[in-house]
Amino acid sequence: xxxxxxxxxxxxxxxxxxxxxxxxxxxxxxxxxxxxxxxxxxxxxxxxxxxxxxxxxxxxxxxxxxxxxxxxxxxxxxxxxxxxxxxxxxxxxxxxxxxxxxxxxxxxxxxxxxxxxxxxxxxxxxxxxxxxxxxxxxxxxxxxxxxxxxxxxxxxxxxxxxxxxxxxxxxxxxxxxxxxxxxxxxxxxxxxxxxxxxxxxxxxxxxxxxxxxxxxxxxxxxxxxxxxxxxxxxxxxxxxxxxxxxxxxxxxxxxxxxxxxxxxxxxxxxxxxxxxxxxxxxxxxxxxxxxxxxxxxxxxxxxxxxxxxxxxxxxxxxxxxxxxxxxxxxxxxxxxxxxxxxxxxxxxxxxxxxxxxxxxxxxxxxxxxxxxxxxxxxxxxxxxxxxxxxxxxxxxxxxxxxxxxxxxxxxxxxxxxxxxxxxxxxxxxxxxxxxxxxxxxxxxxxxxxxxxxxxxxxxxxxxxxxxxxxxxxxxxxxxxxxxxxx
Numbered sequence: 001x002x003x004x005x006x007x008x009x010x011x012x013x014x015x016x017x018x019x020x021x022x023x024x025x026x027x028x029x030x031x032x033x034x035x036x037x038x039x040x041x042x043x044x045x046x047x048x049x050x051x052x053x054x055x056x057x058x059x060x061x062x063x064x065x066x067x068x069x070x071x072x073x074x075x076x077x078x079x080x081x082x083x084x085x086x087x088x089x090x091x092x093x094x095x096x097x098x099x100x101x102x103x104x105x106x107x108x109x110x111x112x113x114x115x116x117x118x119x120x121x122x123x124x125x126x127x128x129x130x131x132x133x134x135x136x137x138x139x140x141x142x143x144x145x146x147x148x149x150x151x152x153x154x155x156x157x158x159x160x161x162x163x164x165x166x167x168x169x170x171x172x173x174x175x176x177x178x179x180x181x182x183x184x185x186x187x188x189x190x191x192x193x194x195x196x197x198x199x200x201x202x203x204x205x206x207x208x209x210x211x212x213x214x215x216x217x218x219x220x221x222x223x224x225x226x227x228x229x230x231x232x233x234x235x236x237x238x239x240x241x242x243x244x245x246x247x248x249x250x251x252x253x254x255x256x257x258x259x260x261x262x263x264x265x266x267x268x269x270x271x272x273x274x275x276x277x278x279x280x281x282x283x284x285x286x287x288x289x290x291x292x293x294x295x296x297x298x299x300x301x302x303x304x305x306x307x308x309x310x311x312x313x314x315x316x317x318x319x320x321x322x323x324x325x326x327x328x329x330x331x332x333x334x335x336x337x338x339x340x341x342x343x344x345x346x347x348x349x350x351x352x353x354x355x356x357x358x359x360x361x362x363x364x365x366x367x368x369x370x371x372x373x374x375x376x377x378x379x380x381x382x383x384x385x386x387x388x389x390x391x392x393x394x395x396x397x398x399x400x401x402x403x404x405x406x407x408x409x410x411x412x413x414x415x416x417x418x419x420x421x422x423x424x425x426x427x428x429x430x431x432x433x434x435x436x437x438x439x440x441x442x443x444x445x446x447x448x449x450x451x452x453x454x455x456x457x458x459x460x461x462x463x464x465x466x467x468x469x470x471x472x473x474x475x476x477x478x479x480x481x482x483x484x485x486x
Contacts, residue, residue, distance in 0.1 A: 002480060003252050004204050006473055009466075011038065020260065029155055029178065032260065036160035040123065047122035050124040051157075054087060058132055059153050062139055066146045077140040081133060088129045094119050096340035104215040123166035126337060130291055131157060135171045139294060144171045152178045163257035165249050165483040167267040177262050185261035188452070191459045192473060193258030198469070200251025205469040208245035209479050210423040211237045217414050219390060223399055227410040231403045237420075238390050239383045242426035243272065245482045246285070246330040261293035268433025272382070275374040276363045280382060292330050300326040316360075323355045331355065338389075343397060347389045354381055375435065 001007050016035045019256035023031050039049040058080055065076035095118050135156070147153035149299070155178055162169060177184070218226070218234030250267035257264045271284035281289045304322045316324075335348015354362070366374035384401065391397030435437045445452070 001039050003249065004201060004469075004479070004481075005311070007472065017259070025111065026181070028260075029151060032160075032391070033151060033155045033158060035342035036155070036163060039160040040158065040163060044123045047120075049124065050087070051125075051128060052154075054132075055148075055154055055157050057083060058136070059147075059150050062136055063146060065136075066139055066436060074141065077136060080136040083134050084129050084136070086182050091122055091125055093336075093340045096480045125443060127162075127166050127168055128157060129165065130168050130288075131170075132194075134168070134291065134294065138171055144175070147171075147175065147178075159257070159262075160252040162264060164171050165253070165311055165481055166254065166285075166287055167250055167265050168291050169264060170287075170291075174262065178303060181261035184258075184263060188411075188455055189261065190259050191253045192447065192450070193260075195255070195407075195455075195458040196258060197255030198465050200248040200253075200255060201469050203244040203251065204481065205472050206465075207423050207427050208241050208248060209472075209476075210419055211241040211427065212245070212479060214414070214416060214420045215241055215390075219400070221404065221414070222471055225410055225413065226323030226400070226403050226408075227395075228404055228406055228408045230410070230414065233416070235383050235387050235400075235404065237424060239272075239379075239386050240424065240431060242386060242389075242482055243268075243431060244427055249481045249483065270431070271442065272431045273375055273377055273435035274382075275371065275379050276366050276378055277351065277381060278358045280365060280378060280386070281351070281355070290333070292334055296333060297326050297330040300329055309389060316341040320359060323359055327355050327359075328352050341392075342394050343388055343391050346394055347385055350385050350388060371435075374393045 001012060003009075012035075014032075020028060020031050035046065043182030061076055061080045065073055065080070068076055094305070104214070121345055128371070135144065135153075139146055144203065147156065152175070154173060156169070156171060157163075194201060200418045203292070208312070214376075215234055215238045221230070247268040248425055252264070265285050269283040269286065274280035274283055301322050304325055305319075318344055318482075331348045332345060333348070335344045335346070335351070338344045368375070387400055387404075388394075388397045391400060446458070450458075
């Protein structure tokens with residue numbers, strides 16, 4: 001079941017909200033958990049049993065771990081980690097590993113590849129796995145008490161607003177809210193949550209899907225059909241499509257949770273106004289960035305800092321060498337987390353390279369250039385990365401980028417209609433307006449504690465946009481969110 005479908009908007013969500021708001025407070029968590037399991041099972045009726053089974057096993061393992069000491073505690077931690085990573089590797093990456101093995105067989109030994117039944121990818125497995133790992137590691141390090149009740153832990157994993165594509169919620173950010181959220185369960189919170197949800201829905205349906213339809217056509221053109229001008233348009237449009245698609249989902253998830261009394265962490269903060277790649281990763285997919293920082297980068301950096309002597313390497317200070325190694329490994333893993341393909345690994349390496357260059361000299365250089373030039377240069381770097389990210393194969397990505405800079409003309413069979421141009425301009429405006437301090441402050445206030453008159457006004461406007469979005473979905477169908485692939 002998808003947020004931007006009539007089934008969800010007109011049937012599931014209204015029925016669930018009515019039952020949830022009418023039931024007694026002590027039953028709300030149970031109702032939410034049952035609705036979340038139903039929500040997941042609708043799209044993955046077989047895999048829901050795998051996920052439930054892993055949640056049960058994890059709950060028991062971590063309960064035992066919380067009471068254990070020494071070697072037993074460490075063994076139980078690794079059992080939980082390997083269980084979750086094992087499921088992720090099997091379901092998400094086994095097809096990729098088998099394909100690469102068959103390529104080696106055929107290329108090196110001339111062996112005909114055997115038959116392999118492709119493994120289906122469970123919805124949201126990457127996000128579910130990272131939340132479970134966060135809980136395991138936080139409890140192991142004694143940074144988070146265990147969920148005493150299985151219902152609370154299951155709700156932490158299964159809560160449907162953020163189940164499929166985040167934000168990636170850490171246990172410490174939500175544990176207290178699962179137990180008690182009376183202070184946040186107000187009429188104002190429900191209205192703020194409603195218009196936050198509709199803002200996200202509008203981002204997806206009215207902007208991202210319009211841009212995406214043309215992007216798909218442009219990237220499908222062959223090398224002889226694609227002109228340099230069209231290639232630039234496709235790259236720019238995809239850069240805004242992926243932002244409005246993914247930030248739209250995050251807004252919908254945060255809005256839905258707000259309606260239910262939960263405060264989920266923010267996941268985006270005007271990323272395209274970043275003045276360097278380091279800042280970009282503090283603004284883009286914030287919960288993923290912090291996850292990799294805390295569970296991969298910092299442990300790696302600490303480990304290498306203990307092993308490497310405090311001296312220079314090729315004229316570079318040891319702390320910078322440690323940073324470079326840790327960033328390179330972290331972003332290769334980050335790229336591979338996004339998908340089982342060489343293009344994602346290359347994209348991760350590309351991001352890691354510019355983070356390293358930032359640390360070495362690029363950040364200082366961009367700062368000297370001033371705000372606007374540094375934003376434009378950073379945006380260009382990000383856009384080139386998105387071309388690699390969007391491409392099915394590395395060769396296709398390189399070919400596309402080469403076309404952008406070849407000043408090549410071609411007979412384009414694609415007509416870019418006025419709706420596309422209108423939405424592209426709107427996307428550009430709303431992507432960069434967060435760079436103005438007054439606008440940024442207004443957005444924060446709008447999502448936190450606006451005046452009652454503002455809440456009512458935006459709730460009314462949201463109702464109009466809801467009707468517009470539903471009409472668009474009904475007439476054109478729905479497109480899945482880009483990050484559902486991951």
